[in-house]
Amino acid sequence: MHRRLIAPGALAASLMLAIPASAADYSPGAPGIGDPYYPAYGNGGYDVSHYDLRLKYQPESDKLEGTATLLATTTQDLSRFNLDFLLDVSEVRVNGAKASLTTSGEHELEITPKTPLPKGTAVTVVVRYSGVPSSKKAYGFTSWHRTPDGGVGANEPEAAWWWFPSNDHPLDKATYDVSVAVPDGTQAISNGTLQSATSRLGWTRYNWRSNKPQATYLATLAVGRFDVTTGTSESGIPIVNAYSKDLGDNYGAARASIERTGEIADWLTEYFGPYPFNALGGYVPNTTTGYALETQTRPFYSPRQFANGTNVSVVVHELAHQWYGDYVSVAGWKDIWVNEGFARYAQWLWSEHEGEGTAQEIADYVYASHPADDAFWTVKPGDPGPENQFHIAVYDRGALALQALRNEIGDEAFFAILKGWPKQYAHGNATVGDFLKYAEKVSGQPLAALFDTWLYQASKPSAPAARDASIASRSASTPAQPKSWKKIAATNDVHEHEHEDAPAREH
Numbered sequence: 001m002h003r004r005l006i007a008p009g010a011l012a013a014s015l016m017l018a019i020p021a022s023a024a025d026y027s028p029g030a031p032g033i034g035d036p037y038y039p040a041y042g043n044g045g046y047d048v049s050h051y052d053l054r055l056k057y058q059p060e061s062d063k064l065e066g067t068a069t070l071l072a073t074t075t076q077d078l079s080r081f082n083l084d085f086l087l088d089v090s091e092v093r094v095n096g097a098k099a100s101l102t103t104s105g106e107h108e109l110e111i112t113p114k115t116p117l118p119k120g121t122a123v124t125v126v127v128r129y130s131g132v133p134s135s136k137k138a139y140g141f142t143s144w145h146r147t148p149d150g151g152v153g154a155n156e157p158e159a160a161w162w163w164f165p166s167n168d169h170p171l172d173k174a175t176y177d178v179s180v181a182v183p184d185g186t187q188a189i190s191n192g193t194l195q196s197a198t199s200r201l202g203w204t205r206y207n208w209r210s211n212k213p214q215a216t217y218l219a220t221l222a223v224g225r226f227d228v229t230t231g232t233s234e235s236g237i238p239i240v241n242a243y244s245k246d247l248g249d250n251y252g253a254a255r256a257s258i259e260r261t262g263e264i265a266d267w268l269t270e271y272f273g274p275y276p277f278n279a280l281g282g283y284v285p286n287t288t289t290g291y292a293l294e295t296q297t298r299p300f301y302s303p304r305q306f307a308n309g310t311n312v313s314v315v316v317h318e319l320a321h322q323w324y325g326d327y328v329s330v331a332g333w334k335d336i337w338v339n340e341g342f343a344r345y346a347q348w349l350w351s352e353h354e355g356e357g358t359a360q361e362i363a364d365y366v367y368a369s370h371p372a373d374d375a376f377w378t379v380k381p382g383d384p385g386p387e388n389q390f391h392i393a394v395y396d397r398g399a400l401a402l403q404a405l406r407n408e409i410g411d412e413a414f415f416a417i418l419k420g421w422p423k424q425y426a427h428g429n430a431t432v433g434d435f436l437k438y439a440e441k442v443s444g445q446p447l448a449a450l451f452d453t454w455l456y457q458a459s460k461p462s463a464p465a466a467r468d469a470s471i472a473s474r475s476a477s478t479p480a481q482p483k484s485w486k487k488i489a490a491t492n493d494v495h496e497h498e499h500e501d502a503p504a505r506e507h
Helices: 008-018 248-258 261-272 312-320 337-353 359-369 392-409 411-424 432-443 448-456 463-468 485-489
Strands: 046-058 063-074 081-084 088-094 100-104 108-112 122-131 144-147 150-153 174-183 187-190 193-200 203-214 221-224 226-232 238-244 280-284 328-330 428-430
Touching: 088 108, 174 187, 174 221, 187 203, 187 226, 187 238, 238 248, 238 261, 248 280, 248 312, 261 280, 261 312, 261 337, 261 411, 312 337, 312 485, 328 337, 328 411, 337 359, 337 392, 337 432, 337 485, 359 392, 359 485, 392 411, 392 432, 392 448, 411 432, 432 448
Parallel strands: 046 174, 238 280, 328 428
Antiparallel strands: 046 063, 063 122, 081 108, 088 122, 100 108, 144 150, 150 221, 174 203, 187 221, 193 203, 226 238
16 A cells, blocks of 8 residues: 655645635725726726626706626626716626725725626626716716707727726727616617617606717717607618707708718728728717817717818718727827827818818828928827827828838728728737838838837938938928818817816826
C-alpha cells in the first residue's frame, strides 16, 4: 500500500480553489469608466448587454415613471457599483434581491447588492423610478428638452441620466427595448424599429427595439404630437420620420430635407459600405435647441437647422455618423475626430456629388480662409480637450486632414479605408491611433508625420506641408468660395450642445 504525498503548497492551492472570495476580496466598481475628458462618466466593474425600459410619460406635467431592467456581467469581484442617473429611485433589485442605494456626486446612483457579486456573474438589475426630468440638472445644465407638447432626451456626450439609469459611456454598448405609454393622440419616438403600438384606457404604448449595440448617448426618446411618415429605402431599410405638428414656418423645409434620408443613406453606402442597422429615419421636435445629433437609426434635428430653408447637408452629416460614430464609436471622448471629421467630410463628398464644389476645392478654401494667427489652428482635432470637443476646427480642420490623407495615398487606398474602417471595428470602439494604424496598413505608407501635422499641431500647417498634401497650392490668393459652402456652414452649430447655462466644468 502506497501513500500519495501531497506537497503543502499544492494542498493550499487546491483548498483555495474551493473557497469563494471573502468579503475582503470584493471591492466597489469605479465611479467612472476612466475617460480623462469626463472622469465621472460611465462606471467600472460591470458591462451591460441589454436595457429594457418600460416607461410612462405625462406631457402636461413632464412626469416620467419607469422600470429599467439592465442585463449585465461583472468584470471584477464587486461589492457595490454605480449607475449614472438623476431621477428619484424608489427601489433597486439585484438578481431579485432588494439592494440598498444612495446617491453621490452630480449624477451617481450607488447600489450595494445584498450579497457581493463574483467576477463573471450574470446580473439582472431592476430600477424603479420617477421624476420630472426637466427639473433635474447636473453640472448646471439639463439634457432633457421640454417642448410645448412633451419632452425630448437628446444630447452629447450625455443624455441618458435624465430618463434611464445606465453605464453612460460609449465603451459600454448594449441593445435596447424601449416601451413608452403616453396619452392617446401623443406619440413616443425612439431608436430602431417599432414593434407595436397599442391603446388602452386612454393611453397608447409604443414598443421600440434596437437590436444592434448602441451607445447610451445615442439612445433617444421624444414624446409629442408628430406627423409621422413611413417608407422604405431603395435598399430595403424601413424608414420612420417624425415632425412636430407645431414647427410653423420650418415645417416644409424640415420635411423636404429629412424625407431624403433613404436616398442619402443609399448614396453613403458607396463610400462607407452597407448600412449597418435595420432602421432609418429622423425626427424634428419643437425644441429651442440649435444642434442635431446622430441618435442611432433616427437622428435628432432641431427646427433651427431648417430656419433658412432646406438643409440636406445636415442630413448627410448625421447619416454619415451612423457608420462613423454609431457603428464604430469612440473609445474615449478625445477620439471625437473619428466621428466628426468624417461626418464633415461626407458633406464635402455630397458637395462633389451635387456639383457644388469638390472636396479639394473646399479643402483649399478652408486652409486659405483661416490666417495663421486664427484661433482655429490652435485646436488639435486629434485631442481637442473637453472644452473644444465640438469646436468648428474638429469639423473643418478634421475634414481637411482627410483631404490631406486622400492626396497623400491616392483615391484607391483612401476610399478603401473609408469603406473598410467601419467593417474593421463593427459595433465596437476605436481610437485615432487605431485609425492611423489601419490607414498605414491599407495604404502601405508611413503616415504618422502627416497625422501629426494635420491633427496634433496647435498651429497652421506650413505652406510646404500644405503643398506636400496638395492643399491650397495652386494659387497664392484665397480660392473662390465653393457654391456649397453656405449650406455646409449652415451646419456649423450642428453639435453646439447647449450647456450655456452651465458654469465651467472640471473634467
